[in-house]
Amino acid sequence: MSGYTRRLAAAAMLLALTACTTTDIASVEEPPAAPLTGQTNDPAPGFESVKAGSEEDFILNVGRRIYFTQDSAKLDSVAMTTLDNQAAWLNRNPAWLIKLQGFADDSGSVSKMKSLSQQRADAAMVYLASKGVDPKRMWAKGYGEDREVRDCTERSCKVQNRRVVANLRTEPDAT
C-alpha cells in the first residue's frame, strides 16, 4: 500500500472513531489527509516517486474527475476520454476496486440534486463497464450537494461541483 493510501486509511480510521453522526458519512468516504507541513513545491506525500499501478499513478497520469454541464448527467466527449483512460488503467491493474462518487450543484431541490448526482455516478459506472471493467469491481453513490467547492465565483465553483470522482479502493464499503 502506498504512503498516500496509508495516510488516507489512517485518517479514515481516525474519523471512524470520532465521527458519530450520519452527516459525517461523506467525509468518511473521502477523509481529509493529515495536515501537511513543508513548503509549496515539495513533493506531495506519496508522490516522491510514482510507481505504475499505484493510486498516485492514477491521480497523476489518469485523473479522478469528470465534469458535467448544468442539470445534465450526460457524458460529453471530454468525460468519455477520461473514462476511457480510467478503464484502460483499471483493466491493467485488476486488483483495484473503484467507487464512483457523484456530486451536483445545479438548480433544484436537495432531493433532485441527490438523484442527479446518483445519475452522474451511474452514467460513469455504466460507461466503464462498457469498456470492459468488471461491474463487480465498481459501485456508485450520489452525494447531492455535499462537499461543495466554495469561495470562488459562482460559475467557477459550480463547474467544479458538477462532477464524478473516481476513488480507488482495496475493499468494498462496509454496509
Added chain:
Amino acid sequence: MVWTRRDILLGGLALLGTGAVRKPAFAQAASYFTGTAADNGVTFRATNFAKIDRQWQRQVVKYFSSEPIGTVVVDTRHHFLYLIMENKTAIRYGVGVGREGFKWFGRATIDSKSLWPRWTPPPEMRKRHPELPEFVAGGSPKNPLGPRAMYLHRDGVDTGYRFHGTLEPWSIGKDASSGCIRMFNEDAIDLYQRCPIGTAVQVLPHIADQAPAAEVSQATPVE
C-alpha cells in the same frame, strides 16, 4: 502590478508564439522526441521526457495557498502552472511563457477549448513575421498550438491569451513565446481533460510562496 485596459490590449496583441528561442541544432532537437503518439486521429511526435529536467515534468506537489480546488495558477517567473487539488496539493506542470514585453497577467476563465486547433497568426504577428501563412491547419506538424488550446476570457471577452501545446519542447521552462502559456503536448492534453469550461485562471508574476523578499507586494494577485 495593476491590471489595466492597456494590458488587455497588449495581451490581445501579444498572441501565439513562433517562439524566439533559438532552435537547437537538428540532431539535438530530434533528441527531444521519441517515437510517435496518436490522439484523436492525429499522429504526433512524443516528447522524450528522459531528456527533460525533472522539474519541468508533471508532478503532484504541496501547494500552500487559498485558491479553491480546480483553479489554475500560473507562476510566470518560475515557469510553473498549478492545478489546485484537495488537501493543499496541486498538479504542477512546467510551462514556457511570454518573453519580456510579451507577458500577460490577470484573472480569467477558460471559456472555450479545442482539439488540434487551427492556428491563425494575428495580423500583428504577421507584420513582424511576413513569412507566416494566413493560417495553419489543425493537426499540421507545423502548427505551434499542438494538440490542444484552452482560450482565456475575461468578462466574456477573449483576452487573446491561451494555454496550448508546442512544437519546441526545449522551450518549456523558458521565456519563449509571444505571450501564451505553452506546455508539453502530453501535458496540454492532460490539462484539457482536467479543466471544465468555466475554470478560474490566475496568471501571476509569481505565486506568493515564491516571492523574493524585496518584492512581496508583487505577489498579491493582480486584479
